[in-house]
Amino acid sequence: MKRLIASMSLVALVASCNINKEESGEMPEVDIQADAGELPEYDVNWADVEVGTNTRTVEVPKVVVVMEEEEVEVPYITMDMPDEENTERSLVVEAEVSDKEHDLEIQEIRASDRRLYVISELEELDTDLGDKTVRVQDQVDINAPDLDVKHIIVGKKAERVYNNNYTYVDSMNDLSEDVKEATAIYSR
Numbered sequence: 001m002k003r004l005i006a007s008m009s010l011v012a013l014v015a016s017c018n019i020n021k022e023e024s025g026e027m028p029e030v031d032i033q034a035d036a037g038e039l040p041e042y043d044v045n046w047a048d049v050e051v052g053t054n055t056r057t058v059e060v061p062k063v064v065v066v067m068e069e070e071e072v073e074v075p076y077i078t079m080d081m082p083d084e085e086n087t088e089r090s091l092v093v094e095a096e097v098s099d100k101e102h103d104l105e106i107q108e109i110r111a112s113d114r115r116l117y118v119i120s121e122l123e124e125l126d127t128d129l130g131d132k133t134v135r136v137q138d139q140v141d142i143n144a145p146d147l148d149v150k151h152i153i154v155g156k157k158a159e160r161v162y163n164n165n166y167t168y169v170d171s172m173n174d175l176s177e178d179v180k181e182a183t184a185i186y187s188r
Contacts, residue, residue, distance in 0.1 A: 074090075074139060074140065074141050075106075075140045075141070075186065075188075076140070076141045076142070076143070077109070077140060077141070077142045077143070077144070077185065077186050078142075078143040078144070079111070079142065079143070079144035079145070079185060080144075081144070081145050084145035085145065086143045086144055086145060087143070087144070087145070087146055088141065088142070088143045089141070089142060090139045090140070090141050090142075091106070091109070091116070091118050091139060091140045091141075091142055091149060092137060092138075092139040093106060093118060093120045093137060093138055093139070093151050093153065093166070094135050094136065094137040094162075095122055095135065095136055095137075095153060095158065095162075095163055095166075096133060096134070096135050096158060096160040096162040096163055097122075097129075097133070097134060097135075097136060097158045097160075098129060098131075098132065098133040098134075098158060098160070099128070099129055100124050100125060100126070100127065100128060100129060101124075101125040101126075101127040101128075101129060101134075102122055102123060102124050102125060102136050102155075103122075103123045103125060103136065104120055104121070104122050104123075104136040104137060104138050104153075105120060105121055105123075105138050105188060106118055106119070106120045106138045106139070106140050106186075106188065107119050107120060107121050107154070107187070107188050108184055108186060108187050108188070109140065109142075109184070109185050109186040110179060110182035110183060110184050110185065111147070111182055111183050111185050112178065112179075112181070112182035112183065114147050114148055115147060115148045115149070115150060115182075116142075116144075116147050116148070116149045116150070116185075117150050117152060117179045117182055118140075118149060118150070118151045118152070119152045119153075119154065119172075119175070119179070120138060120151065120152070120153050120154070121153070121154045121155060122136075122153050122154065122155030122156070123155060124155075124156070133160070135162070140186065150167070151165070151166040151167065152166065152167045152168075152169060152175065152179065153166050153167070153168050153169075154168075154169055154170070154171060154172060155168065156168075156170075
């Protein structure tokens with residue numbers, strides 16, 4: 001164990017040094033019938049390392065988003081299924097966009113077995129956002145049994161981590177057969 005520690009200490013010492021080769025050398029001739037030797041032990045005092053934190057005042061960028069309450073008309077759906085209890089909830093779709101303003105609207109909701117497909121359209125507008133990133137959203141309130149909800153957005157996916165929560169397609173023609181065959185229960 002002492003040999004291992006000595007070897008590791010030697011490696012640490014050599015790794016922290018700057019070594020330049022000044023002249024060539026050659027290996028000594030060795031008699032192969034030598035007795036087993038022993039590595040020398042080293043006591044190396046190198047550096048004491050201490051890790052901690054200091055409190056400093058630095059400039060940190062802050063983004064402030066102001067949310068304002070506003071009364072708007074929100075579509076409302078009631079869906080009754082035999083022997084099922086309804087629960088009120090909101091089906092909310094959001095996308096994080098940059099460069100240009102976007103509009104996001106729920107266009108259709110389709111139902112199949114115990115699943116709802118919420119199909120939204122993300123449309124790029126003309127207004128430039130500069131270097132800002134914003135979230136756009138839409139929602140429909142529903143009074144229905146607890147069903148699995150899958151969100152599909154028709155439009156170009158912005159490369160933001162937040163947008164990985166949804167499936168994106170280029171057009172309504174790109175919807176899967178399961179979605180195409182589902183019954184439309186809401187259409188804008």
